[in-house]
Amino acid sequence: MSAIDPITRDLWQVIAATEEIPVGVVETTLLLDTRLALTRDRDGNPVVWLRSDEEQGDEIDPESILDRLPVLTGYGYIWTSLGNPPKELFPIPEYAESDRVNMSCGSIGIHVSAPRAVENFLDMGHFPYVHTDILGSEPHTEVKEYDVEVSEERDEVLATRCKFIQPRAAKSATEPMEVEYVYRVPHPFCSVLYKSCPEDEGRRDVIAIFLQPMTKERCRAHLLQSMIDSTSTITDLRRFQQTIFGQDKPILENQFPKRLPLDPRSETPIRADKSAIAYRRWLSQKGITYGTIPVAS
Amino acid sequence: MTLSLSDPTWYPIASSDDLPFRHVYQGQLLGRELAVWRADDGNVNVWENRCLHRGVRLSIGVNEGGELKCQYHGWRYANRSAGCTYIPAHPADAPARRIQNRTYPVREAYGLIWSAANDDQPFRPFPGAEGHDWFPLRPMPVNAAPEDVLAALSALAPDDQPADLMPGLSLRFGGTYYFVQPVDAGRAVIRGLLATQPDATTLRHYNELLSKLRDRLERAAAKKPAPEPLKPAFEKVSAELSTMPEIAVPRGNTITVVVKRKWTSADGVIGFELAARDGHLPTFQPGAHIDLHLPNGMTRQYSITNGPGDLMSYVIGVKQESASKGGSKVLVETVREGDLLAISEPRNNFPLRRDATRTVLIAGGIGITPLLSMARFLDKSSLNYELHYFTRAGDVAFRSELEALHGKVIFHTGLPRAEIGLTIASALGQWSMAQHVYVCGPSAMLETVRSTAAAQGWPDEAIHFEYFKNDKVIDDSSAFEVELARSAMTLHVPSGKTILEVMRDNGLTVPSSCEQGACGTCLTTVIEGEVDHQDVYLNDSEKRSNSCMMTCVSRAKSPRLVLDI
Numbered sequence: 001m002s003a004i005d006p007i008t009r010d011l012w013q014v015i016a017a018t019e020e021i022p023v024g025v026v027e028t029t030l031l032l033d034t035r036l037a038l039t040r041d042r043d044g045n046p047v048v049w050l051r052s053d054e055e056q057g058d059e060i061d062p063e064s065i066l067d068r069l070p071v072l073t074g075y076g077y078i079w080t081s082l083g084n085p086p087k088e089l090f091p092i093p094e095y096a097e098s099d100r101v102n103m104s105c106g107s108i109g110i111h112v113s114a115p116r117a118v119e120n121f122l123d124m125g126h127f128p129y130v131h132t133d134i135l136g137s138e139p140h141t142e143v144k145e146y147d148v149e150v151s152e153e154r155d156e157v158l159a160t161r162c163k164f165i166q167p168r169a170a171k172s173a174t175e176p177m178e179v180e181y182v183y184r185v186p187h188p189f190c191s192v193l194y195k196s197c198p199e200d201e202g203r204r205d206v207i208a209i210f211l212q213p214m215t216k217e218r219c220r221a222h223l224l225q226s227m228i229d230s231t232s233t234i235t236d237l238r239r240f241q242q243t244i245f246g247q248d249k250p251i252l253e254n255q256f257p258k259r260l261p262l263d264p265r266s267e268t269p270i271r272a273d274k275s276a277i278a279y280r281r282w283l284s285q286k287g288i289t290y291g292t293i294p295v296a297s
Numbered sequence: 298m299t300l301s302l303s304d305p306t307w308y309p310i311a312s313s314d315d316l317p318f319r320h321v322y323q324g325q326l327l328g329r330e331l332a333v334w335r336a337d338d339g340n341v342n343v344w345e346n347r348c349l350h351r352g353v354r355l356s357i358g359v360n361e362g363g364e365l366k367c368q369y370h371g372w373r374y375a376n377r378s379a380g381c382t383y384i385p386a387h388p389a390d391a392p393a394r395r396i397q398n399r400t401y402p403v404r405e406a407y408g409l410i411w412s413a414a415n416d417d418q419p420f421r422p423f424p425g426a427e428g429h430d431w432f433p434l435r436p437m438p439v440n441a442a443p444e445d446v447l448a449a450l451s452a453l454a455p456d457d458q459p460a461d462l463m464p465g466l467s468l469r470f471g472g473t474y475y476f477v478q479p480v481d482a483g484r485a486v487i488r489g490l491l492a493t494q495p496d497a498t499t500l501r502h503y504n505e506l507l508s509k510l511r512d513r514l515e516r517a518a519a520k521k522p523a524p525e526p527l528k529p530a531f532e533k534v535s536a537e538l539s540t541m542p543e544i545a546v547p548r549g550n551t552i553t554v555v556v557k558r559k560w561t562s563a564d565g566v567i568g569f570e571l572a573a574r575d576g577h578l579p580t581f582q583p584g585a586h587i588d589l590h591l592p593n594g595m596t597r598q599y600s601i602t603n604g605p606g607d608l609m610s611y612v613i614g615v616k617q618e619s620a621s622k623g624g625s626k627v628l629v630e631t632v633r634e635g636d637l638l639a640i641s642e643p644r645n646n647f648p649l650r651r652d653a654t655r656t657v658l659i660a661g662g663i664g665i666t667p668l669l670s671m672a673r674f675l676d677k678s679s680l681n682y683e684l685h686y687f688t689r690a691g692d693v694a695f696r697s698e699l700e701a702l703h704g705k706v707i708f709h710t711g712l713p714r715a716e717i718g719l720t721i722a723s724a725l726g727q728w729s730m731a732q733h734v735y736v737c738g739p740s741a742m743l744e745t746v747r748s749t750a751a752a753q754g755w756p757d758e759a760i761h762f763e764y765f766k767n768d769k770v771i772d773d774s775s776a777f778e779v780e781l782a783r784s785a786m787t788l789h790v791p792s793g794k795t796i797l798e799v800m801r802d803n804g805l806t807v808p809s810s811c812e813q814g815a816c817g818t819c820l821t822t823v824i825e826g827e828v829d830h831q832d833v834y835l836n837d838s839e840k841r842s843n844s845c846m847m848t849c850v851s852r853a854k855s856p857r858l859v860l861d862i
């Protein structure tokens with residue numbers, strides 16, 4: 001029943017924010033229909049294994065766990081894999097810049113497939129309707145032409161020159177202004193957004209979404225912000241992202257089918273959906289079937 | 298009995314009271330979710346509960362009175378046809394008319410809303426339906442198989458007065474009718490109808506009776522294995538839409554309409570109401586026109602004046618021209634109420650953006666027709682607009698329709714020419730971001746608006762106009778070669794012949810309508826060569842781009858043109 005395609009099985013998958021996992025105490029989660037348990041050892045390193053009868057909150061000696069899943073820490077999160085993952089996670093070079101504030105902004109469960117959530121993250125057209133007066137507002141509804149490519153070298157979807165008029169693009173802004181976005185999809189269930197930075201014209205704020213596919217129709221969205229912002233507190237920045245995701249959640253949960261249909265004839269794309277069209281084709285070519293409805297052969 | 302997705306039976310799916318003003322109700326029948334909403338004209342719509350764009354439930358959308366607006370990206374769908382009329386992400390484009398949601402048959406009768414999975418059966422009143430003032434009981438949802446619910450209802454009847462089973466999961470005994478709405482294989486709703494208006498004691502009795510029945514049924518159902526839910530499939534969209542990035546002008550078949558009403562609206566303007574022979578007419582967008590095929594073989598374009606979701610008939614205005622030739626004369630003099638006419642599907646060369654902070658509509662005389670439609674759309678969505686209507690004298694066409702609008706409608710009657718210019722200048726004002734002007738009227742007025750707007754800082758993209766005819770003298774003296782890239786043909790266009798004529802002489806089928814460079818039907822992409830634009834359809838920046846042309850009047854300045862045909 002729970003057939004996981006080999007590509008998905010071999011990927012690194014996010015499961016938790018590192019700092020939220022206590023040392024020597026069991027945390028439980030679900031990944032690709034598989035029950036997992038995790039904790040951290042005395043050095044703070046994550047340990048992940050297939051859950052049997054452990055319960056959330058059990059005390060455990062991590063040394064006693066011998067059958068472990070691959071594990072990696074990256075961008076403030078713990079990643080694991082049910083198969084044979086590559087050596088490294090996809091790059092977000094900005095994360096290492098010393099003057100940035102990097103923070104995990106919490107995890108939010110959504111009753112929709114992970115690819116649907118990625119597609120929503122790539123979408124600008126919904127800003128005025130779903131994030132009214134924050135990321136967009138009527139009547140500024142136009143999605144201007146932008147460029148999309150699938151980079152063969154990096155194996156990722158890249159959308160550039162994405163422009164949208166936002167009512168309050170920055171805290172100081174009083175007039176609507178046009179902001180420019182770049183989107184990367186470097187992993188079938190992760191996307192990175194670069195947004196013009198109000199404090200420094202030459203640099204960009206980074207917001208990334210890492211989706212944990214729990215089942216084919218259920219996921220958890222984990223958020224990372226890597227900001228150049230000397231004024232806002234971490235609480236402010238977190239609250240902002242949680243507001244945005246709180247607005248997306250009810251829309252996504254009313255989407256049918258919950259898995260992302262890859263057949264071009266299942267929904268009606270428009271020019272504004274170029275990045276979504278590229279994303280669907282990329283998933284299709286890779287052979288990702290988990291959380292999608294593949295094109296009938 | 299097993300439920301079937303293709304069961305053609307009509308079932309009640311809601312009470313009339315479930316559809317208050319501007320509400321969208323979520324219903325379900327035979328496993329399919331439905332978005333049910335009443336438009337301001339009273340019509341009830343039963344649609345598949347899913348926006349065609351990204352699959353979001355339409356039941357969380359906004360009922361705007363004549364259109365339903367999706368919550369996710371603001372797409373608008375028209376009352377009756379469920380055709381998409383507006384895509385906010387591309388506000389300057391007219392959406393393909395074929396973006397149309399799946400609709401289900403609907404009938405409102407006896408205090409209930411009825412629907413069916415398909416059109417295979419006409420609606421038939423249940424036996425004994427006529428002649429009563431029906432009262433619908435509070436619907437009782439039950440988590441049990443519909444056939445079990447029917448059996449349990451039947452068992453409620455007293456022994457000496459057994460229930461009378463009727464077609465379509467319904468029965469009656471005493472004075473009460475019960476209809477079981479098959480929500481899914483394991484879920485049902487009991488909808489009862491009383492033949493007389495009940496008192497509170499009666500209602501309490503039925504409430505208790507049905508609540509107990511529900512509890513009993515649900516206890517029994519919990520002991521049985523749950524039936525497999527029905528699995529309705531979502532129909533695929535057309536191949537054309539799935540690859541859409543470009544938005545195409547639909548070209549379809551002709552539709553036969555009945556002249557339902559013909560009246561004199563104002564001095565020299567005759568109104569025609571053209572109704573579908575059955576059902577409703579196709580979706581149109583504000584600014585759209587139809588081609589009217591006249592009894593004498595001529596074709597003329599007329600704008601639709603209707604408001605959002607108003608699809609039972611199109612109302613057009615025809616100017617009675619004094620010139621002896623012309624289509625208007627035929628329409629005005631020979632076409633009578635009850636006559637049949639052929640029209641094209643609506644086309645839109647004059648799309649209305651709904652993303653303006655201020656919209657200025659300027660009409661001259663009969664040019665009011667497309668702008669009346671636009672004003673009605675803006676009005677329904679409470680968007681900011683001003684309509685300036687210039688007429689020569691006396692009565693103005695469509696006055697009562699204009700006075701019914703809530704926005705700023707200003708009549709300018711009998712102004713001298715010089716004053717018209719000043720009035721237009723002050724109506725426009727200085728341009729600022731997200732302001733748009735739409736103008737329709739005599740050529741002189743269009744020119745005035747275009748030049749005044751340009752002088753007051755309005756960019757080309759903010760000035761929208763539609764010509765009904767091209768008054769310019771066409772210079773067809775040039776001769777040149779045309780290479781048709783996709784057809785792999787090279788044709789010689791001699792002086793005195795149009796590109797369109799030469800293409801047709803060579804066996805190509807190319808769409809056209811007005812053939813005077815006004816309607817935009819023959820718009821063609823230019824790949825190479827310099828165009829000698831002679832039309833009034835393209836705006837100046839489009840002409841400068843040298844990337845498209847109207848093959849019915851425009852020609853080449855270079856010796857050779859390469860077209861994407």
